[in-house]
Amino acid sequence: MTRGPTIADADAERDPARHDVAADHPHGEPVQPHWRRPDPGLVGVALLALVAAGAVLVVNAAHNQGRIVPPLDDVYIHLQYARQIGLGEFLRYQEGAPRTTGASSLLYVLLLGAASVVVPSGLLLYAAVAFGVVCFVATVVLVALLGRELASRTTGLVAAGLTALCGPLLWGVTSGMEVGLAAALAAATLYAFVREQPTARFRLTPLLAVPLVLTRPEGLVLVVAIVVGAAVTLYRRRPAGIVGDAVLLALPLLAALAQTLLYRLLTGSAENSGVTAKSWFSRPLGSPLEVADRIADTARTLLELIGGVSSVQVAGPGVALLAALGLAWLAFAAGRRVVAGVVALGLAGVLLAVSTLQTALWHDGRYLQPFLPVVLLLAVLGVCAVARAARDARTGRVLGVGLVGVLTAFALVSTPTWALRQGEQAAGIRESAVSVAQWIRGNTPPDAVVAVNDVGAVAWFSDRRVVDLVGLTTPGFARPALDGSGALYEVLAHLPPEQRPTHFSIFDETALLPVGELQGAQLLGDEPLTSFDLKSPVRDGGPFGGICQTAGGCSVISVWRADWSHVGSGDLPDYAVPGRIVDRVNVGDLADEAAHGYGVDRALVGVSDRSEVRTQRETGRVVVDSGRHVVGGEHFVLRGLTPGRPVTLTGRVDAREPVRDRNTSAGVVSVAADGRGVGDWEFGTVVPGFPPGSEHAWAQSSFTIPAEAVTAPELTVTLGPQRPFLAPYPDYRSFSYWASQ
Template structure:
């Protein structure tokens, strides 16, 4: 049995020039005319919409049933969006809290603007969350219907029905769309844009395609990648029309102009961020991208990106045991792409668009440390496009088997649907359990802070959503999403974060920390030992929700990765205590290099010369009680190899004394590795060896004198490194400060 769409497809293949219009007596359908023509009484579309709605409501009910009758978002990031939206509703555009600077911690500008409209219309508190969930339900239903129409348009009604069915039953997509995040909106816009491209391609006028591309670009960075791929496809289409001799005129000029709008929107967003914050980059990218980590090695960054891409392809290609998609999804999607290429000449452009777009999305997401965190929410919005290719791949296989193709195709479709049905409850349970983890950790901590800290107390957090939304206290985001300038510092480790916090005005420094014991190389136990935090937490929250999703990255509070949240009191009386040397130095101090403070390091051209590239010299924080009772706190770095810096304010011809605060501890008991002995260079010339005093208990203060004849100007570039380059033993010590005196 054949469908009208199948007959039309055979007619199209008979046209060597690729021009629409079959040679059969069947009248051209809506795709051939390049116009939208959807029947309101299409039972397949309504049936799929109803199924998607039932599944979505089931997800919400399962979450609520698991959380004592209340829906609990499975991500703390949901509350970040809600907080920005609440502020937008109050007229505070991108101000996370009243009076705070503008920040770019929301990963989706358009999404928070939409929720901001809901807040302005009166949605507050829990009702704003339910407005986000209602939007998610609407978007997942719309995505299902759009997927059906996409499959129907490029192939047949059967392909559309199966693709829509798999979308409605797609657990990862339902989890993301119903989490309160922007996943559903991205999915609807992405699927709609590709469908609009397919419909508008025959006429060469990409009006709706451009509009949806602009919206998608403003919704997620990955959306820009897919939009660019579609724009390339549109440009290719216009070139092909010209080569075929299709008359062109003002319409094509207008179309080309319109195709630049998504790119202009992307540029405008970056210019807006730059004008409001001084940085064109979104804070989330700075905090999460491998490109902003202190790796200092192109091949190290490339390795991590390639690894992330490989893991994403394996997970979303059905090559692992993680229940995201059916086994063999990657193979079927590849066959579906081949089917597009060989089916109709015009669909070759669509195949290129999907390969370029989906491949680019994988690479873009792979640049993030969080590639598959949060159950892969950066990738899941684009699963409907993959599912369309999967169904096309099944049809391609069925057609390759003339005798048994129909039965084999039906059996394979049955397996795909069965896998989706069987994994759907698992994803609903994930949402429920992860929501329990968030309410145990983030929400519970926020409520405790509101009732147990003085009003107006500044709270430092590493999960900034619920604390700001419920805690009614000003917050400092240690990750740097909603507090400008802290993302780079947090990437460098404990010492750099301390220095950045100490540089804040006194009334903006956090009085309390509500944090995991550690995150991204930052240790709050070290802060406590140094004296910045109290000796013991005021209270500790332990999550009891079952451990889930370790293989997929899951959600930290519900996967066992950060089951403890501690609340500490802070003591900032130690700020500046480490600026002066422990003992007097000869002469007058003319310069000071504060190792571990990235701003001061940059001012002195400081850098670590690693003996091994893979060893990241993270910043550390230490404190000591001096004999006079003072508590001294200083930041530093772990050095394996050497370091260099430039000092200024010197008098030429006068000897320079370098005084160092270091920890040179022998790594092995009763072994003399001489790890604290370095070769000193001055302006590229050898100046001798410097042996730091070793001490098993504390840092030490040591000096080295640069002869006056080597001081030829007001500046010196000093290098400390191995006495024997390339080979062990390497210098291995902790560097804190250098004072320069004459």
């Protein structure tokens, strides 16, 4: 069977760009040309990328009265950090604020910070967008060069063309975020590795890898795979010189370590606050198996979307299968097995790393966008593999051209959709975050401190101090925001009075964060100062899904004047307790819970115990307290006790269930002191002023731990089911426990 040329080797004659110039010299010495005519193919794909990016920006401007508006609020976070860097305030989100790591890309904000020195603030967004477009054009050219190096000139140009028409990548590189920079550096680093791997002399690869690890955390994952591949190559081919080269290859890893140490030195934490606020590991899921399940489910969804299984709007139909075939073809190509391993390990690692974020599907897959060019190149290599496997040359050409035609057709159809999506989302940001920020600037005093759930536009436009309830730019809020409204209330209540917000600008309702529930904490006034009833229609969230203010899910944003008059109202019991109070466990306050070794012992995996905040009127006063929904039991450590004396444990607990619920054990727990059972405690259910059987009201009750069980100043108390393992389980909401003697 004879095989003819295919898409992979349609230019089987030597590529002029790779011509062996040594043959032009009679003695075999290379002739260095003074000038080389630009490759028309590279020029063509570069122009295609420029036109496609320009078209997206035109659509954006058409939706925003002639102005470019970013499609997400996070862009303004980068701009704000950059402006502060230009003013000499490195990692300070605002003047006088503590240093924080809310910008997800250190290198990107440094570059924007340098630009802010010469570019006026009003034009910094345009500079960021222009930089992203330049990086996008460079990425497309690098994909063409990488494809030529791995297969042929035609392969590279086809992959570059598909990259230039990649809708989600165009969305990202024109958004004002670091997507373009990360994509260009990822492609450049891979290209350098592919070029240097046959010679086992890695000089340019580690130098390009350094900025990549400083641009995105996912870049570090790809760099680790490249370093592993380079180390394997060195070990096999140049054992004598491996030490010197290994030192050079360690540079990007040292850069990542240096960034971590810098964060630790300047902020007191080595963590990136964005990762902390978005990671599944930060959420109170209660079980490592639940975390693993969320990560696996996210990875599966991402793979389906990118691979063209559940959506063809990202990279076209069947891209996952074609990319897998491309990897297999690359693995069996002469001398490319290590390259195939590096690409496979790198992409799998990036997918896994992104899947650890609960926001992995937000922002139209922003974290994965920089790596889409590599996926598309693999898909084109997969087309090559299919064409080569054909029974004859003509069939191979038909298959190759046909598959490329299908991918191109879907790209041409979906790219306008992505441009439209960005324009609509930008209009949503303009109507919500930007408009609210401008109102705050004109209607609040200059010394106002505004608590927000979207910190970018408010800080950029309003010229007011902000408290970031999400925790990206304000330390100490990331984990409380994820834990629930009770924890969020407590961290706000414990702020020094001079740092407390004077105003709140928050969504009335959102499933993302419990900011709307703060109204139940009496922190807000009776009526908002103003409410923005957004007119943007509910929009298509895209295959990845959008955020609520761009998709129309957060329809009302209100600005409130803060009310701190009820803070501390829940510190004491509602009624007198016997003896002297020696300790209190404030359920829902993360700091206090940690100090008391508090934890919920879930009877069932998957039942949420997120904190909540509640206001209740007791004995003529307003009482605000945080708590948790407990299904199973709790444990905590009481401190400051006098041994040999009984302890009265008083609880503020809502143990009443609806009348229709027949679980008569809902408010009865078995009490153990230091592991020894000391009796059953039936929480109170009668609340003065509340009708019997009504819901959502706590009651106060007490239980006495006998003196013989108190043998030390500290005592571990465990509350749990009377019948461990078997239902019915205790089901109640606990708010506070006091120990008195």
